[in-house]
Amino acid sequence: MADPYDPGTEGARMSFAGAMSYGDYLSLDAVLTAQHPQSDAGDELLFIIQHQTSELWMKLMLHELGRAREAIAADRLQPAFKGLSRVARIMEQLNSAWDVLRTMTPSDYTRFRDTLGQSSGFQSWQYRLIEFAAGNRNPAMVKPHAHRPDLVALLEAELARPSLYDTALAAAARSGLPVPGAVLTRDCAAPWVADDGVAAMWAVVYRDPEAHWPIYELAEKLMDFEDYFRRWRFNHVTTVERVLGLKRGTGGTGGVSYLKRMLEVELFPELWQVRTAL
Numbered sequence: 001m002a003d004p005y006d007p008g009t010e011g012a013r014m015s016f017a018g019a020m021s022y023g024d025y026l027s028l029d030a031v032l033t034a035q036h037p038q039s040d041a042g043d044e045l046l047f048i049i050q051h052q053t054s055e056l057w058m059k060l061m062l063h064e065l066g067r068a069r070e071a072i073a074a075d076r077l078q079p080a081f082k083g084l085s086r087v088a089r090i091m092e093q094l095n096s097a098w099d100v101l102r103t104m105t106p107s108d109y110t111r112f113r114d115t116l117g118q119s120s121g122f123q124s125w126q127y128r129l130i131e132f133a134a135g136n137r138n139p140a141m142v143k144p145h146a147h148r149p150d151l152v153a154l155l156e157a158e159l160a161r162p163s164l165y166d167t168a169l170a171a172a173a174r175s176g177l178p179v180p181g182a183v184l185t186r187d188c189a190a191p192w193v194a195d196d197g198v199a200a201m202w203a204v205v206y207r208d209p210e211a212h213w214p215i216y217e218l219a220e221k222l223m224d225f226e227d228y229f230r231r232w233r234f235n236h237v238t239t240v241e242r243v244l245g246l247k248r249g250t251g252g253t254g255g256v257s258y259l260k261r262m263l264e265v266e267l268f269p270e271l272w273q274v275r276t277a278l
């Protein structure tokens with residue numbers, strides 16, 4: 001039998017003393033030592049990794065949403081579309097990931113659920129930042145982070161910035177569309193309130209897409225975002241009911257009843273209304 005092949009003979013670098021390796025570049029020591037199961041249940045590692053990978057994808061989403069908003073604010077819509085398409089792909093990734101978690105049965109979960117204490121995804125500050133960035137701004141959701149002034153500052157800074165929806169409406173106004181003035185000067189930290197004038201503006205766009213092509217495309221990117229977001233919420237509540245039934249959540253809410261209520265949240269209500277109005 002031939003000697004085992006050594007890729008070093010064709011130039012593969014085999015020694016990394018003093019040079020940056022794969023693991024160095026990716027900080028894998030930090031990432032791969034950050035899983036700390038609190039029980040000896042075989043499924044707890046799945047649970048932890050599922051959440052950690054979700055948080056990593058959320059980090060990237062926030063980065064892309066920030067860049068997309070900057071691009072829209074500068075009327076550079078093409079790069080914004082590229083970024084929002086990437087955000088949609090990330091959300092597809094998060095939506096598919098539920099298939100892995102769904103392999104965990106209620107019996108598996110009860111083996112380690114008690115070790116979770118009162119921790120819950122309800123306290124995911126990156127999730128709240130995404131909601132705030134998109135335009136779903138409920139200031140009550142800052143409260144669970146009061147013990148962490150750094151996180152409160154991050155969430156409040158996000159509330160002080162125009163949301164994706166605010167930014168899109170300002171771009172529509174600059175393109176000559178009739179966006180109500182009060183909408184453009186609103187306190188952007190406040191929750192969005194559905195506005196008839198905005199609905200009328202979208203109707204102008206959707207009645208004649210050809211006359212408003214860039215803003216029409218922007219609106220459809222927003223629809224994609226909300227469509228994927230709804231699917232994530234639906235996958236979540238379905239997985240929760242499958243694993244937990246109707247038990248109360250560790251975060252203190254009613255559990256499935258709370259998550260069903262959240263299914264009714266609308267990020268861009270006027271964009272849904274316009275479908276009926278056409």
Ligand code: HEM
Pocket residue numbers: 050051054055101109119120121122123124127236239240243244248249250251252253254255256258259262
């Ligand atoms: C078996 C798996 C899961 C169960 C049983 C579960 C259960 C729950 C429950 C009951 C709530 C309501 C809040 C509470 O009272 O605790 C909740 C909220 C939440 N969970 Fe999960 N969850 C699971 C997986 C996940 C995963 C993988 C993520 C991804 C990061 C996640 C993120 C969230 C978020 C962001 C909320 C807040 C939702 C909102 O306020 O609209 N959960 N979860």
Ligand SMILES: N[C@@H](CC(=O)c1ccccc1NC=O)C(=O)O
Pocket residue numbers: 051113116119120121122244248249250251
């Ligand atoms: N709320 C869940 C616990 C839970 O799912 C969870 C706990 C800690 C970290 C992330 C979690 N995932 C989503 O809420 C429950 O009531 O069982």
